[in-house]
Each structure stands twice: as C-alpha cells, then as structure tokens.
Amino acid sequence: MKRNDFILGSFFSLLILVFIGYFMFAVINENSDSGLTLKENTENLSDRVSLHYALKNVHEAETALNERGAEYLLNRETAEQSGAEYGSKNSESGAANLVTSIVTDYRGFDTLGEVTVLFISIIGVAILLFSMNGPMLTEPSLVVKTGNTYLLPIIMLVGAYVFVHGHLTPGGGFPGGTIIATGFLLMLLGMNAGKTGSKLLKVIESLAGLCFIGTGFAGFIIKGSFLQNFLPQGSIGSLFSAGFIMLIYIFIGIKVAAELSGGVLNIYTGGDDD
Amino acid sequence: MTILIMFLFLFAVIIIAALYAVFTKDLLFAVVALGVVSLAASILFFVMNAPDVAITEAAVGAAVTTAIYVFAVRRTHREEEK
Numbered sequence: 001m002k003r004n005d006f007i008l009g010s011f012f013s014l015l016i017l018v019f020i021g022y023f024m025f026a027v028i029n030e031n032s033d034s035g036l037t038l039k040e041n042t043e044n045l046s047d048r049v050s051l052h053y054a055l056k057n058v059h060e061a062e063t064a065l066n067e068r069g070a071e072y073l074l075n076r077e078t079a080e081q082s083g084a085e086y087g088s089k090n091s092e093s094g095a096a097n098l099v100t101s102i103v104t105d106y107r108g109f110d111t112l113g114e115v116t117v118l119f120i121s122i123i124g125v126a127i128l129l130f131s132m133n134g135p136m137l138t139e140p141s142l143v144v145k146t147g148n149t150y151l152l153p154i155i156m157l158v159g160a161y162v163f164v165h166g167h168l169t170p171g172g173g174f175p176g177g178t179i180i181a182t183g184f185l186l187m188l189l190g191m192n193a194g195k196t197g198s199k200l201l202k203v204i205e206s207l208a209g210l211c212f213i214g215t216g217f218a219g220f221i222i223k224g225s226f227l228q229n230f231l232p233q234g235s236i237g238s239l240f241s242a243g244f245i246m247l248i249y250i251f252i253g254i255k256v257a258a259e260l261s262g263g264v265l266n267i268y269t270g271g272d273d274d
Numbered sequence: 275m276t277i278l279i280m281f282l283f284l285f286a287v288i289i290i291a292a293l294y295a296v297f298t299k300d301l302l303f304a305v306v307a308l309g310v311v312s313l314a315a316s317i318l319f320f321v322m323n324a325p326d327v328a329i330t331e332a333a334v335g336a337a338v339t340t341a342i343y344v345f346a347v348r349r350t351h352r353e354e355e356k
Contacts, residue, residue: 016288050278078284097326100324100326162329170325170328171325171326173332177328178333178334179333179337181338182333182337182338182341185337185338227283261336264338264342264345265344267345267346268345
C-alpha cells in the first residue's frame with residue numbers, strides 16, 4: 001500500500017470517528033425539545049400511536065378473537081381502542097409496522113451501528129478470502145439451470161417487495177436484503193457467474209451506506225437532529241407514508257444485499273484451493 | 275388445542291434435529307439438520323405472532339447460514355475426525 005493512501009485513509013477514519021463522537025456527545029447533552037418529535041400538541045398519552053401499539057400484545061389479541069369473534073378486530077370503533085386505524089393521519093410515527101418504526105425511526109442510530117458492524121465483518125471476510133483466481137466452478141445441472149431461470153426473478157422481486165414495503169408489512173431492509181442475497185447465491189450456483197462484479201458489489205454497498213448517512217445529515221440540517229424523520233407522515237397504510245422510513249429501508253436493503261452477496265461470493269470462490 | 279399440538283411438534287422437530295446435528299459424524303448432514311432447526315424455529319415465530327422475526331430467521335438462518343456452512347464443509351473434510 002502506498003504511504004499517501006495510508007495517510008488519506010487514516011485522515012478519513014479520524015474524521016468519521018470525530019463525527020460519530022460529536023453526535024453521541026450531542027445526544028447525551030441534548031434537551032428533549034429537539035430530539036425525537038412526538039406528535040404535536042399532545043398532552044394526553046393515550047393519543048399517541050405508540051401506546052396503542054404497545055397495548056396490542058399477543059395474549060390480548062387472542063383472547064379478544066376467542067371471546068368476540070373476528071368482527072371485533074374489523075369493527076372501526078373497537079379497533080380504535082386496540083390499535084391504530086387504517087388511513088388515520090397526524091400520528092406520531094405513521095408506520096403501520098411497529099418494529100420498522102422502532103428500528104429506523106426511534107433508534108435509527110443503533111441501526112447505523114448494526115449496518116457498520118455488518119460492513120466491517122464483510123470487509124474482514126473479503127480481506128481473508130479475496131482472490132481473483134479461485135477454484136473452478138462445477139458445471140450446473142439441467143435442473144438447477146431451469147429452476148434458476150424461473151425462480152430467480154421471483155426471489156429478487158420478493159426481496160425488493162419486503163424492503164420497499166417494510167413500513168407496511170412484516171419485514172424490512174435486513175430480511176429483504178438477505179432474500180436478494182439468497183437469489184444471488186442461486187445465480188452463483190446456477191449460472192456459473194463466479195468472477196463477476198465483486199468490485200461493483202463493493203461500490204453499490206458503499207454508495208448505499210453513504211446515502212443512509214446522507215439521509216441522517218439531511219435530518220440534521222432540516223430538523224436539527226441526526227437521523228430525524230424530516231418527511232411528511234402521510235396516512236397510515238399508504239405506500240408513501242411514515243416519512244423517510246421507506247427511503248432508509250431501501251438504502252439498508254440494497255446495502256445488505258450487496259454486502260451478503262459479496263460475502264457469499266468471496267466465500268464461494270476465494271481463498272487457496274488445496 | 276391444535277396450537278398446543280403444533281407447538282409440541284415443532285419443539286420435537288427442533289430438539290431432534292439439534293441432537294442429530296450434534297451427534298452425527300457426517301458434517302454435511304449436520305449442516306442440513308441445522309437448517310431444519312432454523313426452519314422450524316421460523317415457523318414457531320410465525321405461529322407466535324412475530325412475523326418480522328420469522329422472515330429474518332427463514333432468510334438468514336435457513337438459507338444464507340446453511341449455504342455458508344456447506345461452502346465451509348466443501349473446503350474441509352466431510353467426515354468428522356475421531
């Protein structure tokens with residue numbers, strides 16, 4: 001490695017460390033005014049969406065279903081007591097999926113840490129196992145080839161659906177990206193596409209990570225806190241709702257898909273074969 | 275009652291597959307048994323109303339981890355040494 005590259009890399013690493021340290025310190029020192037936005041003009045705790053979600057546990061839903069039948073859950077007036085209503089506006093988070101709103105909105109900084117952990121571990125795999133002349137791949141059989149042709153678009157589409165609809169249906173960036181990586185694994189086994197695109201995968205992954213951090217900085221500039229939701233909430237249940245959760249999950253999904261695909265590619269082809 | 279029977283069946287599948295993965299000599303069969311454990315666990319999560327965890331467990335545990343273990347077994351010996 002050249003000395004200039006080393007100095008440049010150290011400089012950027014120090015810069016990133018200083019930024020992360022500043023934000024952690026700022027979160028510690030922060031008044032609750034500029035932190036997470038709760039719903040405006042809400043003194044009453046029972047008006048918050050998160051409380052309705054928190055009351056909706058498994059046991060309660062099951063007993064309600066056993067005692068009063070399925071109409072209880074479909075009834076509008078009683079649905080207001082047990083959970084958020086489809087199409088309601090001015091909610092606190094706006095996501096129909098509680099897990100997603102917590103993972104990307106309430107604790108988005110932790111999610112940034114998780115993504116960083118995955119990034120570093122995949123970099124470690126690439127350092128250990130990267131090689132351009134790995135072992136020859138075996139020729140796939142007819143069953144694998146044909147199944148690959150018909151199954152691959154469906155798997156990719158399901159993965160993209162899972163992370164684009166992360167704020168509406170179960171799932172999100174991490175499982176969606178993993179499903180896409182599974183499709184890439186099938187492509188690796190069935191199309192004999194071993195040596196393609198390792199560097200391209202790294203570029204995609206880094207760009208998606210930069211977009212994630214850029215979204216965080218946009219929240220910092222517009223609303224005053226890092227990774228704060230700065231887009232309108234919309235109505236619960238529509239595709240363009242819940243602010244930037246869909247944006248963040250698209251970035252995370254692309255990033256996780258590229259990372260795991262690169263890791264699987266390195267493990268499959270890399271290393272010395274003896 | 276049906277849910278209880280389903281739970282017991284899934285528990286039995288998980289325990290038997292995990293014990294088989296520990297005690298078998300063939301590492302490839304052990305990897306497949308671990309995949310069966312993850313699949314049964316994801317069905318269990320789905321029955322217990324945690325679909326997010328179920329999707330993640332099915333994608334990570336049953337698919338990607340199994341594939342990585344199979345690649346690792348392919349690089350080393352398939353039989354466990356005495």
